[in-house]
Amino acid sequence: MAGERVLLVGGGGREHAIGERLVSHGAVLGVAASNLNPGLLSLTKDSGGEFFKANPTSPQEVLEVAKKFKAELVVIGPEEPQFRGVTDALRAAGFTVFGASSKASEIEKSKVFARSIMKKYNIPGNLDFWFFESWEEAIEFLERAGNVAIKPARQAGGKGVKVISDVQAYLSEEKKKVKEEHAKRILTEVMAKYTDIKEKLLIEEKVDGVEYTVQAFTDGERVVPLPAVQDNPHLFVYDVGPETGGMGSVQGPGKLLPFITEEEYKVAVEILERVVEAIAKETGEKYVGAISAQMMLTTKGPVLIEFYSRLGDPEAVNVMNVVEGNVLEAMFEAAQGNLKTELGVREAASAVKCIAPMGYPERRDLTKGREVLVPECEGAKVYYASVDVKDGKLVSGGSRAVEVYAEGKSISEAAEKANACASKVKFVNWKSVWRPDIGGEWYIRRRSEVAELMRSVWGLR
Known part of the structure; x- marks a missing residue:
């Protein structure tokens, strides 16, 4: 090749x-x-x-x-x-x-299409869901909704997702107002610029647990899975703040994560295999390209949070570095409808840290055009993201500007190396935001504890 x-x-x-x-x-x-x-x-x-x-x-x-x-x-x-x-x-x-073609990529573009196709073809890992085309339709439902996740019905770059727990009776009126206000914001702000989808608002049952993503290559028939990765959407340390396109990711060592089992990995692979088959039946077109399942291990077992019709970002940075085999050959074979290449994974662990200008993701008007200073780093690699070169200077594009990658024998070792480099990335006369906690010992321990709790409850069902 x-x-x-x-x-x-x-x-x-x-x-x-x-x-x-x-x-x-x-x-x-x-x-x-x-x-x-x-x-x-x-x-x-x-x-x-x-x-x-x-x-x-x-x-x-x-x-x-x-x-x-x-x-x-x-x-x-x-x-x-x-x-x-x-x-x-x-x-x-x-x-x-x-x-993916425009028809096949509906699996990511329309969250309603994704949930509906899982329901129609009895694909495991689905959640209860409701969708609406207008505020008038949604308001009546929201008045009686309990614990829910409120999302734009279209892929919107990670913007607009809010998960609301409504368990305290004395706060029910306040929580109802929050739900209504957020739903209105999705309809008037996030979805206002999209005219290519009928459904506007998606409400799903709320679930808690540990997230993980399994990405894959496919020619429409054979699915070649890649190692599991965990992305971290929350802006600030300890998983708080608004959801973003992803502030960092961890992988390994090898195919699995320390808190995800082989069985849980295989559930994600099965979902990908079955949805690829279902898309062909539903659209009349084979799904060709990369496809990803963002999963969550819950008290119901592994469930599907959403599909990507491509590799994730930053998850792709992890897998492109640790996958063994000829990726170019695999992509070419898949594109020709004859995917034969085997892809393995090195027994390495990795961590990615994303650095954005302060104000991301809500105030992109403040985050564009900020000069970025990127250092030389030992033991880590820098990947350029939402940046541009203007007048000889590297400037931010408004989103995550730089992604720092590092490897180690453990995720914690890789994260420590990535942190050393990420801390040196600066914006001139502006603050940065990034997650030094991702991949640390507390991070791994906490996710392992939550995963064990989910499995213990799931085992009792």
């Missing part, structure tokens, strides 16, 4: 990690992104490829880039290009594409 011309769509930390891995297998890398990611720019130069400034969600622009680059394989990194028909346009023009 050496010398194959591969066009990578997207310009974030996930794409930097994917691009690095593809180049390691000998790919000549092209990149189509709206931001000038210095990590990806360097990879294109080193491999003899080319960086194209283009809107990654525009089918027409990406198609023009693919033609100009003479791509032999196109890899779609983020979800939005899939939702907006980029994959469809490329395939229609004869390109070989690793990425």
Whole structure:
């Protein structure tokens, strides 16, 4: 596969990690992104490829880039290009594409579609759910709802999710107001810019437990799972604050996490296998590309929180570094509908720390255009994410700017190395926000305790 011309769509930390891995297998890398990611720019130069400034969600622009680059394989990194028909346009023009079609990517785009298809095909791990198209429909239900998770019905980059416990009778009126206010915010702010989906609000039964994600490659029939990773969506230490696109992730050592068993891993793999089969039946199209199951180990056992129609970010940074085997070959085979390559995993543990400007994720107007200073780090690697180069300076794009990766014999050792580097990433005249607790000894111990509690209750059911 050496010398194959591969066009990578997207310009974030996930794409930097994917691009690095593809180049390691000998790919000549092209990149189509709206931001000038210095990590990806360097990879294109080193491999003899080319960086194209283009809107990654525009089918027409990406198609023009693919033609100009003479791509032999196109890899779609983020979800939005899939939702907006980029994959469809490329395939229609004869390109070989690793990425879900617009129909298949509904599994992430529409949380209602995902829950409904699990219910229809009796796929394990589903939750009770209710969906609404308007505030008027939702208000009556919210007045009598108990413990619930309130979400945008569409994938919105991790924004708008709120989990509410309503167990104290003396606070029931206050909790009802919180539910109603948050639901209105989702409808008027988060979902206002999306016109490509009918359902606006999703309400699910609330569950507690330990989250984990299993990602996979598929050609629409065979599913090749990757090692389990745990992402951490909360902004601040000790899992508090608003939910984000992910503030850091841990993996290993090896295929499992210290607090997740082989059986729990296999449940996630089964869900992925069955949903890939169900999508083909439901849409008439094979699911081709990466697919991920974000899971939670609860008192009901492992349940599905949501699907991704791509690799996670930052979870991709972990797996692209520890997976054994030829990732380029696996992607090319999957895109051709003939996935045969086996992918293993090194017996290493890893940790990723995401660094964002203070104000993320709620005040992106304050987080854009901040100059970023990234140090040289020993024992860790830096992946560039939501950044751009302007007037010779590295500036933030409003989201997580840098993702720091490190390995160790244990997650705690890897996290310590990542922390040493993350602490040196600075924004000029602005504060940063990141999670030094992710992967630490308290973190592992706490999740192990919660997981054991969930299993003990689940075993009594």
